[in-house]
Amino acid sequence: MHESLKNLRFSVKPIMNEGARPVELARTMRVHPLSYQELPYDPEYSLYAGRLTPEKMNLATADEMYWKARREIIFRHTGEHPFEIIGEDAVVFLNKIFPRDVSKVQIGRCSYQFACYHDGGMITDGLLLRLSENRFWFAQADGDLFSWYKAHSHDLNVKIVDPEVWVSQIQGPLSLELLSKLLEGPIPDPWNYFDWAEMMMAGEKVIISRTGFTNELGWEIYIRPENDIEKLGDLILESGNSLGMILTATPGFRARRIEAGLLSAGADFDHTTTPFEVGLGHYINFKKDDFIGREALLKADKQSRSWGIRVENGIALRGRHLEKDGIIQGRVTSSSWSPYQECGIGIVLLDDAEGIPGSRFQVCCNDGKLHMAEICSLPMYDENREIVRGRKIDIPQAPNPWKIS
Template identity: 40%
Template sequence: MLQDSMMASSDGRSRDLVSTIPGAGWDFGLDRHPYHEIERPFGPRYTVYNRRLMACEFDKIDTEEGYWLLRQKAAVLNTGEYPLQFEGPDAERLLDLLFTKDFTKLKPGRCGYGIPCYEDGGMITDGVVLRLANDLFWYAQADGDFYSWARSHARGMNVTISDPDIYVSQVQGPLSMKVLEAASDDGMPKPFGYFGIARVSLGGQEVVISRTGYTNELGWEFYTEPHHDAQALWHHLQIKGAPYGIGLHGLDSMHIRRIEAGILNAGSDFDRFTTPFDVGLGRFVDLEKADFIGKEALVNASRETRLFGIICPSAEPHIGAEVEVSDQPCGVVTAGAFSPFLKHGIGYALMDAPDSKEGTAVRVGCIDGEQHEGTLTSLPFYDPDAEIPRGKRVDIPERT
């Protein structure tokens, strides 16, 4: 049974995605990323994310094959992340007001994870803040309504908030750094540590890159700006990355890995009704800094998490389905997939109250329409110290 929740999706047997067809009209407000024509021959099926089209799957690229490309080689996803630009003497001041983390400590050339909240502590979205200079920031946000919120709180400040028309693409996987080293005209940028920023020449085009991603694999992201020749840039990456197996994959493939990694999705795993503490993100709330929107509410909020992983040996948990303990509904599935690496169903459960514990036996609604036995677990499912994205763990998993 599905809960009546904003997190509910389809019935688990079908879903509604966007495809490209001949004609014109009624796609107003939807943006194609610069690599749309690169993806077209593979038969992409898109979701709408920040009013941008992001490929969920491809007719000619199997989802599990895409997952293993990510785990064993180098996989590219052209994302729907939406960078906003904050520029001016008060840019730092505004961002420090908007986000729960202290961004006065973020140095130029570094990134930080940013969560904006409403006054009641409910989450708006999340994303990565890039500090390109003392008074210049990009916020590559997840899906959500943030631009108007930021504008409304910038009154009286000397800061310009704009849409620089930038698109974010990820190169992720154990061979992704070899791709970067081969593709960079000047070799591997140094320094380029975890959550670092660099400007590199890729086939003669200067491109901003960051040591970030949405997979907890080793990887980097590149930012395609209006002045770039996107076709030439992709051609260069494809040629230089060919020895390392570089290829496209869709959101469905990455979705499996992000669940394994305990990475959350804005609007489904958290929303305006959850605080960062509710979903295990309390470490990104700095209650010691002077002030930020939502601080008063978060100071008085419960510090206990309500979000857990689900281990389901016999089926794939269905987003929006009930989670039961002792035959009583007590939570909802916010994410679900089958893990080819772990070889069982995995997902997230957002519990109604913070009294559940790791190891709790549950019954979970799954995509076959039935309830299945499961167990609550802590997140992530493996690599709790994030050694893989930091490059400290370099073993490549075998496909069995």
């Protein structure tokens, strides 16, 4: 990479459309209908699954957004892109696309899923909602899955359509308190982690799931074309303000999802990695009928090469190598600063599966210098994921600094 590019980042800025000529990029860079809420904060956007998602806003620092998610509540308009799969062969089709058994997903439940190429390399992942017996939504992460659907749906009674649904996340310890204020009636009981339900809010029927990308207590709202989107969005924002809620951009939860070991499509895995290599092999069901990538995955190395790292006084640069005694041992796939642990954190992919917690490597950091990085397990804490399930409600009032020994 040219030196002039190493310290640059590229983003999309909203500007006024001059004149009456059409905007040619509108088809490939679609904006969330509630993005007008972000405009007062000088937002910058990145492209995600064909949609724009905020990378930066000036209403708070990344650290302040992080603590809002951990201690209070945040509101984020995502680039997640739901597609609808409907028809008599919907389950057969989805079991062909995904290595995990879709037939086991009950109506009213969500399921984490990912798709692979024939060689076992990964395409993308996302959240599958079973709406009825033969109707599903798959809210996908970054990547192109629609063409893959179309290419493999021949001879099956199934339709793949874009329902024009947009997803926003409300995350943090106060998220269910806000939801209770917003609903016309009580929160469903039970309503467990990875459940979804149709609820009434401001006279509108909306689909809400107990999910998110922070590993904090939270929910996601799926806004359909028939909904009064602005009414719902403004109600959520205004009601949340009384609880200290703020809008957030990607860096506000990047550190939290890294701490939790939540992988980002295109960063922590891609077409060159199998699910086993990035620690997702336990989701694969070899007992079900054939799925794309099955034969390759049967032969694949079953050990994970994905780990967490901590760096004292530095943030490892994404894409940089991990080195030991001058020998490259792996690379950084995601990184951030953890305000809670007060150290740099990241996800790395080692060149072999022999890495163990406590192993140390050198890595280039944001100050341009080499720092010592220590391998750790993922998640970095809350190993049983009790926070996101509402079982652990201790809100961190102070950091818990990590120091290299």
